[in-house]
Amino acid sequence: MNRIEEKLKQLKKENKKALILYLTAGYPSLAATEKLVPELERAGADIIELGVPFSDPVADGVTIQRTSAAALASGTNLTKIFRTVSRIRKKSRVPIILMGYYNPILSYGLDRFVADCKKKEVDGIICADLPPDEAQELLRLTRKAEIGLIFLLAPTSTPERIKLVTKASCPFIYYVSVTGVTGVRKSLPKDIRAKITQIRRYTKKPVCLGFGVSNASQAKEVLPFVDGVIVGSALLDCIEKAGRNYLDAAKKFTASLAAVTPHPSLSPTGRG
Amino acid sequence: MRKGLRKNKGYFGKFGGRFVPETLVPALSEVEEAYRTIGRSREFKARLNDLLANYAGRPTPLYHAQNISNRLNFKLYLKREDLLHSGAHKINNTLGQALLAKMMGKTRVIAETGAGQHGVATAIACALLNLKCAIFMGKVDVERQKSNVYRMRLCGAEVIPVESGSQTLKDAINEALRDWVTNVRSTYYLFGTAAGPHPFPTIVRDFQSVIGQESRKQILKAEKRLPDTLVACVGGGSNSIGLFYPFLRDKVKFIGVEAAGMGISSGKHAAALGAGRPGVLHGTYSYLLQDKDGQIKIAHSVAAGLDYPGVGPEHSFYKENRRAKYVSVTDKEALAAFHLLSEVEGIIPALESSHSLAYLLKSKKEFAGQMVIMCLSGRGDKDLEEVLRVENE
Numbered sequence: 001m002n003r004i005e006e007k008l009k010q011l012k013k014e015n016k017k018a019l020i021l022y023l024t025a026g027y028p029s030l031a032a033t034e035k036l037v038p039e040l041e042r043a044g045a046d047i048i049e050l051g052v053p054f055s056d057p058v059a060d061g062v063t064i065q066r067t068s069a070a071a072l073a074s075g076t077n078l079t080k081i082f083r084t085v086s087r088i089r090k091k092s093r094v095p096i097i098l099m100g101y102y103n104p105i106l107s108y109g110l111d112r113f114v115a116d117c118k119k120k121e122v123d124g125i126i127c128a129d130l131p132p133d134e135a136q137e138l139l140r141l142t143r144k145a146e147i148g149l150i151f152l153l154a155p156t157s158t159p160e161r162i163k164l165v166t167k168a169s170c171p172f173i174y175y176v177s178v179t180g181v182t183g184v185r186k187s188l189p190k191d192i193r194a195k196i197t198q199i200r201r202y203t204k205k206p207v208c209l210g211f212g213v214s215n216a217s218q219a220k221e222v223l224p225f226v227d228g229v230i231v232g233s234a235l236l237d238c239i240e241k242a243g244r245n246y247l248d249a250a251k252k253f254t255a256s257l258a259a260v261t262p263h264p265s266l267s268p269t270g271r272g
Numbered sequence: 273m274r275k276g277l278r279k280n281k282g283y284f285g286k287f288g289g290r291f292v293p294e295t296l297v298p299a300l301s302e303v304e305e306a307y308r309t310i311g312r313s314r315e316f317k318a319r320l321n322d323l324l325a326n327y328a329g330r331p332t333p334l335y336h337a338q339n340i341s342n343r344l345n346f347k348l349y350l351k352r353e354d355l356l357h358s359g360a361h362k363i364n365n366t367l368g369q370a371l372l373a374k375m376m377g378k379t380r381v382i383a384e385t386g387a388g389q390h391g392v393a394t395a396i397a398c399a400l401l402n403l404k405c406a407i408f409m410g411k412v413d414v415e416r417q418k419s420n421v422y423r424m425r426l427c428g429a430e431v432i433p434v435e436s437g438s439q440t441l442k443d444a445i446n447e448a449l450r451d452w453v454t455n456v457r458s459t460y461y462l463f464g465t466a467a468g469p470h471p472f473p474t475i476v477r478d479f480q481s482v483i484g485q486e487s488r489k490q491i492l493k494a495e496k497r498l499p500d501t502l503v504a505c506v507g508g509g510s511n512s513i514g515l516f517y518p519f520l521r522d523k524v525k526f527i528g529v530e531a532a533g534m535g536i537s538s539g540k541h542a543a544a545l546g547a548g549r550p551g552v553l554h555g556t557y558s559y560l561l562q563d564k565d566g567q568i569k570i571a572h573s574v575a576a577g578l579d580y581p582g583v584g585p586e587h588s589f590y591k592e593n594r595r596a597k598y599v600s601v602t603d604k605e606a607l608a609a610f611h612l613l614s615e616v617e618g619i620i621p622a623l624e625s626s627h628s629l630a631y632l633l634k635s636k637k638e639f640a641g642q643m644v645i646m647c648l649s650g651r652g653d654k655d656l657e658e659v660l661r662v663e664n665e
Contacts, residue, residue: 069437104565106552134289157297157298
């Protein structure tokens with residue numbers, strides 16, 4: 001079984017929600033990424049998304065634009081990210097998802113990319129600008145390699161889209177909580193619960209929510225309806241602000257989020 | 273004419289598609305559907321034709337440029353898009369799409385602009401149709417194109433300087449896409465060239481095809497035969513695809529001229545078809561300028577309208593199936609052509625269009641004895657400051 005799937009199943013059994021953290025690979029440096037991943041796992045992260053930086057990140061807000069540009073400026077690319085994942089694997093078995101945009105992957109070569117994901121023990125792929133309609137080849141390759149290919153749903157998604165995405169997405173569905181780009185928000189939209197309920201009508205797969213979740217109280221607000229939360233920009237902001245103390249700051253921030261993930265589920269099977 | 277929309281989800285051969293965040297997929301489907309229904313309605317067509325004729329000034333002349341023909345040793349016709357209201361072909365597309373947005377019930381229109389031509393044409397169309405309008409423009413461009421910024425503001429548009437990335441056209445598109453993702457329910461994204469995610473390449477081509485349709489009628493009337501060759505400049509590729517498309521099934525050669533900037537070997541150019549390789553940018557799979565890691569490179573051209581690292585997917589298709597030939601000329605060659613047309617015909621061409629003429633001058637032997645139509649896509653008034661600046665350097 002795929003490590004992400006395994007993790008989500010295990011958490012469900014423990015009546016916990018998944019804490020998924022996003023880091024831009026190569027920010028503030030690849031050496032930092034290598035240190036951060038095992039430490040964040042220890043602090044309570046269940047799954048790590050490593051952002052593959054791209055020059056034109058249209059789905060990202062200012063924080064990830066900035067961290068991506070910095071990572072690119074210091075020479076981060078897929079080859080080096082895979083090397084970093086190899087090093088991380090010596091210390092940690094945490095499920096790792098590579099998240100990015102299509103062109104760097106396409107340029108690397110889809111076959112080679114999936115083969116290297118397999119070889120370096122990357123467990124999943126998220127491609128922000130690749131809807132399932134355009135992903136036939138990557139779907140075929142990832143399925144064969146038993147690597148997750150996770151697709152996104154949004155508040156604007158129609159029943160037709162929900163049907164398509166829930167079918168293609170594996171092992172979980174990434175629900176984008178806001179109509180907008182990644183980044184910290186003061187408050188989350190009110191329609192989240194209704195939309196997640198709608199999505200659940202089409203699938204039994206776990207649904208994790210990202211975009212805009214920036215602290216424990218916001219996570220707590222949405223956790224009853226979802227199987228996990230994804231936090232990125234707020235973590236990166238925290239790392240950026242902390243400067244040289246980034247590791248401690250990131251651990252503390254992770255722990256604050258991890259404290260709310262054993263959230264009683266509203267589903268009838270939950271113990272809450 | 274619209275079969276591109278039904279066939280293969282907006283693919284031209286292997287190029288095109290819809291590579292966008294999921295949030296935008298329903299919005300693009302909505303535009304596609306509106307274009308298929310409203311865009312085909314009698315009411316829409318009647319209103320658009322009225323605007324094109326009585327507001328924008330269509331049809332534009334097809335002018336036999338005798339003086340320059342004598343120098344070239346072949347017969348050159350200029351399709352005078354420079355005579356349109358706003359001074360360039362861009363308004364063919366903005367009137368069409370703004371009218372579509374209006375009839376879809378959208379209240380706000382956003383657009384990207386490089387030098388400001390598409391921004392001005394969008395602002396004009398939105399002023400006319402009483403639509404709220406926001407234009408994204410790279411901060412670098414805002415500073416170097418002050419008069420166009422003022423034009424847009426005069427027409428009631430909000431100009432939003434983009435400070436991310438390279439602060440030029442490609443970043444303006446990124447920021448417009450981010451705005452669209454955020455305000456997708458009320459907002460129409462009026463894309464300026466025949467690129468971007470499906471259905472934009474098809475919609476923009478169709479609205480620009482009026483250039484080729486008129487040219488075809490006009491040349492048949494004047495010469496009783498079709499031309500041998502069509503020539504147009506290619507940035508994103510909207511004026512060229514508009515000229516070419518109605519001649520697609522004819523025995524007429526197509527030549528697209530890209531910007532070689534300071535020379536292809538300098539790396540400072542905008543020749544996506546000539547020196548790029550296929551990839552995905554701004555929602556479409558097409559030729560583009562990128563480094564070995566798939567990061568997008570910054571384009572360069574003296575003509576701001578050609579200064580884009582990508583190109584419309586239909587051009588990539590025509591390159592691969594060899595329906596069209598794509599060539600490039602340098603900034604220097606374009607500037608020389610800019611002067612020549614001004615001197616001998618009294619027509620000051622846009623720097624973009626000057627690229628087409630520069631290729632004809634450079635390769636005139638190739639066309640000996642032929643009849644050629646060149647799209648004079650815009651007038652050069654907007655470029656005077658830039659030309660003065662470049663030539664004083």
